């Protein structure tokens with residue numbers, strides 16, 4: 001990524017532009033697409049926002065698999081709405097990325113060629129319907145902890161996209177928890193399904209927040225630029241503190257023998273996730289990486305005719321407008 005046309009690189013940027021950028025960040029105001037910004041700031045945002053957009057789109061797959069198998073019409077309608085929301089989140093985020101001067105088609109290409117990432121969490125399988133509830137509770141709960149602070153991110157279009165996304169994530173989390181509450185009031189077999197899903201999704205959910213702070217190469221710079229507002233470990237801790245009382249209320253056990261309230265810190269202590277597993281999953285060797293990417297690639301190819309039709313329609317409209325006809 002280079003600086004936008006007309007936007008000089010840091011070395012050659014007039015000092016007043018650099019100062020204005022730094023002052024805007026210091027005053028907690030927003031950087032907008034028209035403003036000068038350092039190349040590194042732009043690159044970091046493209047990386048994070050694109051990765052976030054890819055995650056939303058690939059994140060439709062694990063739950064999407066259950067739409068045809070949902071146990072009732074009500075559950076089917078709820079799940080349909082949730083998965084559709086995720087497509088919408090991906091679209092808001094690709095639009096936010098495009099304000100940085102990149103093209104959505106190019107970002108998709110980078111994902112398909114393995115040059116950009118998506119969240120590790122979507123490389124785990126959904127084995128039973130309780131997984132749908134646990135994804136809502138844990139994965140959307142983790143998303144809320146991570147994304148609410150992003151509503152105050154220093155880049156305007158990203159922050160504004162996050163406001164709407166967070167409202168919808170809130171509904172997603174509640175639907176997951178409500179589904180689990182219902183299953184916990186059901187049969188022993190249903191309760192066992194919930195506990196099994198909790199056991200499988202707990203540690204991968206903690207890994208969603210990224211590597212520990214002392215192994216997070218991007219955090220310091222992103223926090224100085226106020227793209228990220230809190231460190232990975234701080235957000236992970238908030239998620240644990242929020243989730244433990246919910247687990248107690250639900251009647252499930254979180255699979256961590258080291259989990260306990262620490263009176264001095266006023267927070268929960270918890271065990272260490274298997275960071276080698278996160279590394280493996282991020283580098284393509286998780287349980288479902290191949291399957292997820294194959295599905296994403298197939299969807300892209302199957303959708304070629306839609307993109308061509310949309311482009312042809314847009315060209316026709318543009319030609320009509322140019323000829324002075326009413327569109």
Ligand code: BYC
Nearest residue numbers: 052055056059118119120143207208209210216217218219
């Ligand atoms: N998975 O220096 P670090 C959702 C990468 S969608 C994969 O700490 P950073 C939902 C990281 O990119 C959830 N990769 O990085 C959707 C970096 O590699 P690169 C998606 C990960 O950026 C559907 C390297 O590891 N949420 O909620 O400062 C249904 C070093 O990490 C992961 C977002 O995208 C990971 N878990 O912090 C339901 C939120 N963790 O890029 C729900 C926005 C780290 O240098 N993103 N990496 O090659 C963020 O907040 C930050 O980008 C992260 C990582 C906290 C994820």
